[in-house]
Amino acid sequence: MMIGITGASGPLGRATAELVLQAVDPRDVVLTSRRPEALADFAARGARTRHADFDDAQTVRTALAGVDRLLLISTDAIGSRLDQQQAAVSAAAEAGVSHIAYTSVPAPVPANPALVVADHAGTEQALRESGLRWTMLRNNLYAHLQVSVVERAIASGRLVTNSGSGAAAYVTREDCAAAAAAVLTRDGFENRVLDITGPEAVSALDLLRLARGIGGRDVELVDADDHAFALGLKEAGLPEPFSELVTSFGASTRGGFLAHVSGAVAELTGRDPKRFEDVVRAAGKS
Numbered sequence: 001m002m003i004g005i006t007g008a009s010g011p012l013g014r015a016t017a018e019l020v021l022q023a024v025d026p027r028d029v030v031l032t033s034r035r036p037e038a039l040a041d042f043a044a045r046g047a048r049t050r051h052a053d054f055d056d057a058q059t060v061r062t063a064l065a066g067v068d069r070l071l072l073i074s075t076d077a078i079g080s081r082l083d084q085q086q087a088a089v090s091a092a093a094e095a096g097v098s099h100i101a102y103t104s105v106p107a108p109v110p111a112n113p114a115l116v117v118a119d120h121a122g123t124e125q126a127l128r129e130s131g132l133r134w135t136m137l138r139n140n141l142y143a144h145l146q147v148s149v150v151e152r153a154i155a156s157g158r159l160v161t162n163s164g165s166g167a168a169a170y171v172t173r174e175d176c177a178a179a180a181a182a183v184l185t186r187d188g189f190e191n192r193v194l195d196i197t198g199p200e201a202v203s204a205l206d207l208l209r210l211a212r213g214i215g216g217r218d219v220e221l222v223d224a225d226d227h228a229f230a231l232g233l234k235e236a237g238l239p240e241p242f243s244e245l246v247t248s249f250g251a252s253t254r255g256g257f258l259a260h261v262s263g264a265v266a267e268l269t270g271r272d273p274k275r276f277e278d279v280v281r282a283a284g285k286s
């Protein structure tokens with residue numbers, strides 16, 4: 001069986017490719033990227049590396065020839081990637097792919113205010129309607145992206161949040177990669193929706209306790225509404241689209257859409273996912 005990974009030069013793609021190459025014959029692995037030259041190290045180990053850009057469906061059809069099971073990594077063109085990803089699903093089907101695993105988001109429902117939801121919901125729908133087998137890998141928020149929240153709180157003595165009393169089951173990118181690699185290399189995950197989460201849901205109060213514990217100082221919790229929170233991020237120098245995105249994840253957390261903790265990482269990988277506290281403490285040592 002030939003295994004494929006799109007977007008294989010990105011951090012998640014590379015980490016997944018690494019694990020897949022440890023599990024199967026590299027000649028049975030097709031890695032695609034807009035920049036296949038960035039995959040030269042994998043090619044040197046025997047993997048087939050090919051050019052594919054979702055903006056050009058013909059490149060996807062050509063690159064995926066012979067692939068049976070594919071990890072389709074969502075692109076970073078938030079808000080404009082639905083067309084790209086629908087085209088990629090169609091092109092993969094035309095190329096003869098039989099099973100697609102897709103990196104989605106938890107709770108891709110209209111009520112979820114996270115700005116990424118529409119792209120992911122639309123792509124999940126395209127997969128369900130494609131006639132192919134699918135696996136939804138609904139990755140929670142990456143844990144490493146939250147480390148700076150704790151670090152800023154320690155530095156400033158204030159933890160500003162718009163997530164209220166909500167919590168999110170932050171997961172490491174390494175655990176997302178291990179879960180994806182398992183779906184690619186083992187049978188039995190067809191037509192399953194898998195929430196890829198850390199081992200616990202982490203609230204702003206948990207972040208506060210962590211900041212106080214690690215920083216050894218008092219840290220004040222500041223509850224902000226979405227408008228004030230987004231404004232604060234913009235004033236701190238974040239580009240507007242990014243501050244809107246981060247604010248929407250806070251609102252999503254507040255609404256409970258990111259709180260579900262699943263056993264999927266343990267089921268897929270045979271080991272527990274990494275705890276958020278351990279991620280933060282390890283970042284402080286590096």
Ligand SMILES: NC(=O)c1ccc[n+]([C@@H]2O[C@H](COP(=O)([O-])OP(=O)(O)OC[C@H]3O[C@@H](n4cnc5c(N)ncnc54)[C@H](OP(=O)(O)O)[C@@H]3O)[C@@H](O)[C@H]2O)c1
Pocket residue numbers: 006007008009010011012013032033034035052053054055073074075076077084103139140141142145173
């Ligand atoms: N759960 C989270 O907290 C979280 C955070 C950030 C991102 N994400 C999502 O997870 C995905 C993988 O993230 P990452 O951690 O590896 O970081 P990343 O740097 O955001 O990865 C970007 C990915 O998009 C691919 N891509 C961009 N434009 C493309 C196109 N036109 N055609 C095909 N592929 C395209 C890139 O592939 P090539 O460059 O190899 O072509 C690469 O795999 C992201 O794209 C995003 O959808 C999730």
